[in-house]
Amino acid sequence: MPFVTTKDKTEIFYKDVGNPSGKPVVFSHGWPLNSDNWENQMFFLGQHGYRVIAHDRRGHGRSSQPWGGNDMDTYSDDLLAVFEHLDIKDAMLVGHSTGGGEVIRFLGRHGTSRVSKAVIVGAIPPVMVLKDSNPLGLPKSVFDGFRSAMIADRAQFFLDVPTGPFFGYNLPGAKSSQGLIQSWWQQGMMCSFKSAYDCISVFSETDMTKDLKKIDIPVLILHGELDQIVPIRASALEGIKLLQKGTLKVYPGGAHALPNTAVDEVNGDLLAFLKS
Template structure:
């Protein structure tokens, strides 16, 4: 682990495990690099160098009032990658982290990037608009903000207990350990930061960023994703990214990084080595 200070004085916490070809991991909202530890452990044991950071306002990184936007997130990542001399990396992003990877490539290009993996990712745009009729209505995100402000701690239990892992679906068996781990990570984040990130993940248009992808890209999404519905996400992204492979996990929820972890690790390994 280590810390790095960005140009605006924000301290970013990061993990840097193993040696070999580099894989970077960008986490989802409102989580932290801890959400990637099992994946990092696997890849590090297979001869890879794994780097994951806590996004500003999340985990153990600083909680500045400003910079809670996708441009700043991607610029923070760019500075960290330069600091660690990252080259030929496979960039993996989950959910909001997929947006971070997309904006990074859109703003900073692929001189340090070999491949990209977007898992349950938000691009191109979550919000329903006249140009994006399959998106999610703004009222849904307003409801998230209302629940957050009413009782953040309870809200951060309700999300993983329900739609995030699909535990609200018929026949599902809730896994309390996953729910507790999600809640713990979320509560480590800054109140203002994680609140403002709702706007970031829901309203940031990453369409033009996806058009700038010029590296092989793997898109993985669950057909039962209730948080980032596939029709406005991976299915739309696949029409914008030049060189992509789309894997749809039938019946999988948003948090498939955990509930389908073994399958995911195998698929990502095949992609990286292919």
């Protein structure tokens, strides 16, 4: 399997498939998943002639599981290592949920010289947790509850999340997919306990307000109207105000897991943005 080694000797697994001479599209996944969660989008864009690349974040999936480095700066540095290793240029960068935060921090921290466009889906920026400067955020007690549930019974917690709010299966009239639930659980349980636990603070407390303001390339925001994991009011509706060249598309009735629950529409939006 292909890996890139970071400065702290962490082995980051990546996929590099599709048309090797096509325009690159680089994907960053959400918590506590891995690059497999982008398989529908990678297959679709690969069929349309694009080079599609995705990595497993440190501690997640097939990447190694260091005790440290579970913070957004290091995540973005690991992504840069993938870019440099594969000599990626003129890419479209796509991130879901925590991966959307990774995309925004990458662009704010490392600039846009290698990236021409970006898409964030159900993403965490600007910041999720409630504080004086973020009155629309979620109380810290919500995320403390995540940590407590992990410590009490991670395996059950990692069933409860996809069975309910992640895919929106707890909403009236929703049709659930046992396969998606099991896939989420399998990916989540591949993540190291320490990384999954630490990342709760990363995705809830990292403030990307300054990063959003720095970005000088077109950014498309896709967000579900009924996202229960990253409520739209404090994320997409605030983030769009900070971007220089931002476009927001709201999916009516959409849940958090748009790449899984609105596959055709997300694929179409990605392809249209690539061609625009």
